Amino acid sequence: MENWGFPGYDEFRDENFLKGEEGEVVLGNVISNTVDDEVISALRSKVWFSYRKGFKTGEKNGKTSDAGWGCVHRSGQMLLIAVLARHLQVPESKLLKHFMDSPSSEFSIINIASEGVPLGTRVGCWFAPSTVAKCIASLVKKCTTPKEFLGIAAPQLDVIVADQGQLYMEDIHKRATTGGVLLLIPIRLGLDAVEGQYHQIIKSCLRSQFSVGIIGGKPKHSLLFIGYRGKQLIYLDPHKVQPAYLSPETIGSITDPHRHSVPISQIDPSCLISFYLSSNEDVNLLTAQLTAMLQPLQYPIFSLLEGAPKSYAVKSDCADFDDTDEESDFVMV
Numbered sequence: 089m090e091n092w093g094f095p096g097y098d099e100f101r102d103e104n105f106l107k108g109e110e111g112e113v114v115l116g117n118v119i120s121n122t123v124d125d126e127v128i129s130a131l132r133s134k135v136w137f138s139y140r141k142g143f144k145t146g147e148k149n150g151k152t153s154d155a156g157w158g159c160v161h162r163s164g165q166m167l168l169i170a171v172l173a174r175h176l177q178v179p180e181s182k183l184l185k186h187f188m189d190s191p192s193s194e195f196s197i198i199n200i201a202s203e204g205v206p207l208g209t210r211v212g213c214w215f216a217p218s219t220v221a222k223c224i225a226s227l228v229k230k231c232t233t234p235k236e237f238l239g240i241a242a243p244q245l246d247v248i249v250a251d252q253g254q255l256y257m258e259d260i261h262k263r264a265t266t267g268g269v270l271l272l273i274p275i276r277l278g279l280d281a282v283e284g285q286y287h288q289i290i291k292s293c294l295r296s297q298f299s300v301g302i303i304g305g306k307p308k309h310s311l312l313f314i315g316y317r318g319k320q321l322i323y324l325d326p327h328k329v330q331p332a333y334l335s336p337e338t339i340g341s342i343t344d345p346h347r348h349s350v351p352i353s354q355i356d357p358s359c360l361i362s363f364y365l366s367s368n369e370d371v372n373l374l375t376a377q378l379t380a381m382l383q384p385l386q387y388p389i390f391s392l393l394e395g396a397p398k399s400y401a402v403k404s405d406c407a408d409f410d411d412t413d414e415e416s417d418f419v420m421v
Contacts, residue, residue, distance in 0.1 A: 114315035116297035135180040136344040137165040143189040143332035147212040159310040161197045162326035163303045164220040166312045170300045175268045189332045217303045217360035218274035221249045243267035253390035271363045278357035304359030320349040
């Protein structure tokens with residue numbers, strides 16, 4: 089596969105990027121087998137969002153919990169808070185008030201669900217990964233200006249949803265010149281399961297220092313993958329019900345009390361890959377990494393293209409959800 093002549097490709101190319109390593113990887117951080125405390129510390133630094141009960145979801149039937157339909161929304165919240173923490177250079181825990189279970193919080197599950205309505209979804213509808221990507225993009229756009237984000241002095245944050253698996257590098261470079269860029273890439277890596285040739289792709293994405301996680305899991309059972317150990321993916325699981333987060337006093341648990349992993353071979357092939365870039369140097373580095381990932385594949389899973397798109401497509405991608413299918417997948421607390 090050619091390198092398409094991207095600026096800086098040879099300068100930033102990393103021949104060791106795809107080589108195996110010992111230990112665990114958590115969002116680009118390679119941790120030695122012998123340093124378990126570092127793994128625990130890395131996991132505890134991640135904010136965990138889960139199902140909640142006792143708040144107005146906006147559903148017409150008056151339900152007061154997102155249990156059974158909100159797992160993709162909660163996974164999206166966990167991904168987004170990681171992005172905002174990097175963009176604003178603050179700990180994730182400092183941003184929690186923007187994710188409360190209230191319409192007044194910019195990135196509440198209520199607002200995420202509402203953003204799905206113009207896409208043809210309804211509140212209380214399970215989202216596909218591509219749907220939550222578009223909702224995140226819409227909410228972020230409402231909160232950012234060239235000089236501020238959430239009222240904080242910060243560069244602009246742009247979200248690009250590569251809905252057709254096409255990344256236009258000129259456009260990404262242009263946006264990275266003026267601020268941060270969140271790349272969201274909805275993708276399918278097989279028919280019923282992730283094909284073997286793509287196992288290394290998932291690990292390489294999580295190994296990148298620009299990764300902010302991969303939303304995936306099993307059909308209608310969303311998880312946020314944040315790392316791996318060998319052939320096991322490390323994830324945060326939103327399928328636990330807590331009382332609604334409506335004030336600092338009702339915040340509940342914000343760190344996942346358990347350490348979860350699942351074999352790559354057992355996850356659903358539909359997922360959402362994400363990267364956060366803060367500069368043109370980051371774009372060059374990620375371009376080199378993605379080129380190395382795609383090079384061995386006979387059929388690349390996404391394309392790196394020159395130029396800029398006329399527009400980024402937005403289409404409905406909702407699936408009706410029968411919450412009885414997931415009844416055994418969450419725990420009430």
